[in-house]
Each structure stands twice: as C-alpha cells, then as structure tokens.
C-alpha cells in the first residue's frame with residue numbers, strides 16, 4: 001500500500017452546503033440530525049441490541065436467532081448465526097396478503113422501449129416456477145450457479161430462484177470474456193449456468209450463450225451439468241442436447257409454487273467476483289441474513305423509501321449495486337422498481353430523462369460516469385438536455401461507484417433534481433454488501449463531493465499505517481472499526497487472502513477498505529478520494545492493474561513486460577494506461593498503432609472490453625530501481641503527462657522516461 005497522505009489534497013475546501021428542506025425532514029423516517037444521532041447513540045449504547053432489533057423488525061425469520069454477533073473467530077464474524085430464513089421469501093412471499101401483493105414490482109423497459117410490468121404476485125410465481133426447474137435439474141441447496149444474463153426480469157428471477165432453493169449464485173457481468181467466465185466457473189465449482197442466447201444493448205444483439213460455450217470449451221468446467229438459456233431474441237444459438245435447455249423447456253410442466261428452503265443466516269447467498277490489487281479476482285462471499293437486512297434497511301434509510309415510490313437503480317445485476325439495489329433491496333422493501341435493458345445513450349443521450357418522465361420515477365440512483373457523459377452530451381446537443389423532459393416526479397437522487405466531482409454533483413442537483421432533490425452520494429464496496437457512508441435525505445446537510453457520514457451502527461475512521469486515527473483535515477486510509485451485518489464473510493476458496501487483504505495485522509482488527517479519504521475540518525464529513533492500492537476505477541468498474549498486466553504478458557509471442565497504471569480522465573474517472581516492452585524492437589508510427597490495437601483486442605478477449613487500455617505506450621524497457629522494482633509512481637506521472645519532478649537517482653535507466661513520455 002502506498003503512503004496515502006500524498007495522494008490526497010487535504011486542503012481542498014468545499015463551502016457549499018445544502019440542508020434538507022423542511023418538507024423532507026418532516027416526512028422522513030430518520031428525521032433531522034437529531035433522528036440520525038439518536039440511532040447512532042442507540043448503536044453506541046448497545047451495539048448488539050441495536051442490530052438484533054433491526055434484524056427482528058426488518059426480516060422474517062423461520063427460526064429466530066438467539067445470538068446476534070459471534071466474534072469468536074474474528075475476522076470471520078458471524079451474524080444471527082442460529083437463525084434461519086430465506087432471502088426470496090423475504091423479498092416476495094412476505095408481501096402476499098398485504099397491499100403489496102398486487103403492486104407492480106418491476107417495470108421493465110427493453111432496449112427498444114417496449115415496457116412490461118410484473119406484480120409481486122406474478123414475480124413470486126415466476127421465481128417459484130424457475131426454482132422448481134432448477135430443482136428438477138438436480139440443483140440443490142449449497143450448490144453454486146453461475147448467472148450470465150442481460151438486464152431484465154429473467155436475471156432477477158434467476159437470482160431469486162437460486163436464493164429460494166438455497167443455491168449460491170455467482171453473477172458475472174455480461175461484459176466479461178469467455179476466459180473470465182471459465183475462471184469463475186472453475187473457482188466457484190458451478191453446477192449450472194443460466195444465460196441468454198443474446199443480450200440487446202444500444203440496438204445491437206450481442207452473444208452471451210456463445211461466450212459461455214467458449215468458456216466451457218477452455219476446459220476444467222466438468223462441474224457444470226446444465227445450462228439454461230433464456231431466448232431473449234429470435235436469433236438461434238448453438239445448443240448441446242442433454243446439457244442445454246431453453247428457458248421455456250426448463251419451465252414446462254413446472255409448478256408455480258415452490259416452498260422456500262430455509263437456510264442458516266450465514267448460508268452464502270452469493271459469491272461475486274471483484275478485482276483486488278494482486279492475483280486473480282476474488283470471490284467475495286456474502287451471507288443471507290446480515291446481507292439482506294442491510295439491503296432492505298438501506299433502501300428505507302438512504303432513500304427514505306415510501307410505498308408510492310418508483311425506484312430506479314441503473315446498475316447492472318453483474319455488479320454488487322445491481323445485487324443490493326435491483327434484485328434484493330427494492331423487493332425486500334416492497335418497492336416498485338424500474339429495470340432497464342439498454343444504455344443511457346441509445347437512441348440518444350436523453351434516454352434516462354425520457355424514462356424518468358415516462359415511468360414517473362421518484363428515486364433515481366446512478367453513477368457519476370453516466371452523469372458526466374450525459375452532461376457532455378447535453379452541452380453539445382440541447383435536445384438531450386434534461387430540461388426537455390418533465391422530471392418533477394423525482395424526489396431523491398443517488399450516486400454510486402466512484403467519487404463524484406463537485407461540478408457533476410451541482411449539475412445533477414440543478415438540472416436533474418431541480419434543486420429540490422438531495423443527492424445521496426453513497427460510498428460502499430462489493431465487500432460491504434450495502435451502503436456504508438451517505439447523507440440521509442431528511443437529515444444530513446449535503447456537501448457536494450462528500451459522502452458525509454457513516455450510517456447508524458457503522459464505525460468508519462481514517463487512520464495511518466499503524467491504525468492511529470488522523471485528525472480532521474489530514475488524509476489517510478479509510479477503515480471500518482467494527483463488524484457490520486452485511487460485511488464480506490470470506491473470499492471463496494481463500495480465507496487466508498481474506499484475512500490478509502482486509503484485516504492486516506497493523507490495523508488493530510479494523511476492516512481496510514483500500515480507499516484514501518479525508519474528513520473535513522468543520523463537519524468531520526468524509527470525502528473518499530479513490531483507491532490507494534493497485535486497483536483502478538474506470539467508469540465505476542473496478543479493475544486490478546495486475547490483472548491487466550497478466551493479460552498483456554499472456555500474449556507471450558509479442559509482449560515481454562507490461563506495467564499498468566491509472567490516470568485521471570474527465571469522463572471515466574480513471575483511464576487505463578499500459579506501458580509495454582515488446583519482444584521485438586520498439587514500434588513507432590503506424591506499426592505502434594497497429595500493435596496497440598492488437599493488444600487492446602487481446603485484453604478484451606482475456607478479461608473483457610471494460611479492461612481495454614486507453615493508452616498503450618511502448619518502451620525499450622521500463623523505469624526500474626537497481627533492485628529491479630518497477631517505479632509505478634513515475635509511470636503514473638508519465639501517464640498524466642506530467643514532467644518528472646520526483647527524484648530519479650535510484651533509477652537504473654533514467655533515459656527511458658523520455659521515451660515513455662510519448663503517446664501513440
């Protein structure tokens with residue numbers, strides 16, 4: 001981990017403050033800072049009692065828990081461990097016989113604008129029927145099922161059906177490659193894959209099933225017995241008799257009733273792979289009870305959800321945001337939610353605004369990257385500016401995935417929210433399961449670019465390398481001092497890596513987030529500045545630099561050595577910049593361009609298009625210390641286009657810097 005304080009401009013002052021309106025405070029579940037402080041005080045006073053109360057009030061347990069937190073095997077914490085419940089029952093069955101039963105659960109808008117609505121009752125029937133299909137194909141409690149699906153009702157049905165029978169799902173984002181799929185299938189030991197023939201995005205059909213086939217053909221996937229293929233489009237795809245079934249074939253003859261299988265609270269609800277600073281992606285394992293509690297409760301707290309809300313989280317189910325705020329949270333909370341198949345810029349960059357108007361969306365939750373690209377589009381074409389649509393239904397805006405720069409925050413607040421809707425900047429991670437720090441709509445005064453304060457019951461702090469807390473105004477490493485119910489339980493197949501990555505010995509048992517942060521001097525508000533490890537955040541997508549380096553050097557006929565760093569990018573937050581040494585003389589001009597393209601395509605095949613380096617620079621070698629260590633600090637400066645002011649006296653080959661300063 002690099003020294004964090006250097007990465008943070010702790011002197012940055014943001015003076016604008018937006019207190020919540022009277023109306024918001026009055027109507028809010030957590031009303032005013034006094035309401036927030038009262039909940040915090042409750043957790044301070046009786047930490048376990050606080051969580052036990054919330055778990056009893058917010059979830060339906062088939063067997064009540066008697067013990068709240070078990071710390072005996074820390075950091076492998078257990079929550080509500082002797083309790084039993086089912087996640088799908090807590091999202092669907094619990095609403096039957098209530099006013100929610102016939103409420104719209106999902107408003108699905110397809111890429112081409114076609115709309116389908118599904119009520120809670122219908123969703124329960126569809127989930128149950130698919131759950132029966134899984135069972136009929138031998139999928140059992142504790143089995144792992146890999147899901148590689150487009151955004152749509154069926155993706156949610158697939159996840160909920162797994163949860164219903166106690167199978168652990170692992171969703172892989174549709175933008176990952178066959179190789180990435182292959183690795184995840186093997187690591188998870190998946191017995192089944194649920195996919196679609198194609199996905200439709202931006203007017204284009206993109207294959208999914210063919211990529212699954214390619215992934216399986218790479219070998220080592222003997223664990224997979226069945227493949228379920230949802231026919232999203234009329235286009236045919238290859239099917240292996242015996243192994244592959246269409247969605248309709250699988251459902252045929254299955255009952256629409258399936259009793260939910262109770263599981264222990266610690267039963268793994270899902271594994272979600274995410275990038276770390278070293279090695280292969282890690283399978284973040286989440287629990288059933290603690291995870292679901294927080295997915296549900298943060299819907300209520302962070303978005304102050306009301307029964308009449310129309311909630312829209314634009315995240316894909318392939319990311320944790322799509323798990324917590326598409327598949328589980330909104331349904332557990334009984335909300336009506338929008339699910340969108342397409343992309344924000346098709347058929348034009350007014351699509352989001354048009355959809356908000358069309359469906360009378362009230363709570364809109366998206367990523368800074370999307371906002372920045374829509375600002376750019378609106379600046380160059382007034383016809384796609386949000387002012388062209390009636391956005392008066394909106395009452396709350398959310399942001400997630402990366403730091404939101406104050407300019408984007410202000411535009412979002414002004415032009416989308418009409419200066420009426422609080423911007424809820426939510427800081428969290430795949431590992432935290434749900435929100436950790438964000439303002440509350442009816443309580444917290446907003447400061448652009450700041451995720452403000454931790455939610456009640458969550459204890460975040462900023463520390464130095466020894467775990468010592470930093471004074472406000474000084475940057476450091478973001479940690480969470482006490483366990484929380486929705487925390488990562490372990491890394492699938494690698495408990496040692498779990499301990500090493502998140503609970504390093506020097507940090508007093510605190511959870512290490514991997515982000516740098518600073519608290520404001522006046523309010524103690526947190527501002528998260530970005531990763532302090534070798535993880536990049538490109539358009540809100542998390543990528544390990546080592547992963548991309550490994551992918552590059554895997555092209556062994558061409559690449560001798562590669563180093564990957566991030567550089568700031570106005571649109572994507574960070575951009576991937578690769579420094580490459582070839583096994584042939586350093587290319588220039590057209591040859592360099594052509595090889596750079598070849599390498600980009602190669603990385604897309606190895607990991608996925610999201611991992612393609614934006615810049616590729618070729619050198620005769622890389623800047624190294626005399627002991628052979630690549631000086632990434634210098635590469636980061638070169639990537640940014642800065643002239644080198646750092647001390648280069650320890651460098652073996654200082655002349656290389658001039659060469660690498662040139663872009664192709």
Ligand code: WT7
Pocket residue numbers: 274319320321399400401402403404425426427428429430431451513514515528529530531537540541542
């Ligand atoms: C990393 C986690 C949060 C779920 C989606 C991404 C960055 C996330 C914020 C925010 C500043 C943020 C952090 C974090 N990040 N939200 N509001 N402000 N940074 O989950 O893929 O696990 O990535 O995203 O760097 O560590 P993820």
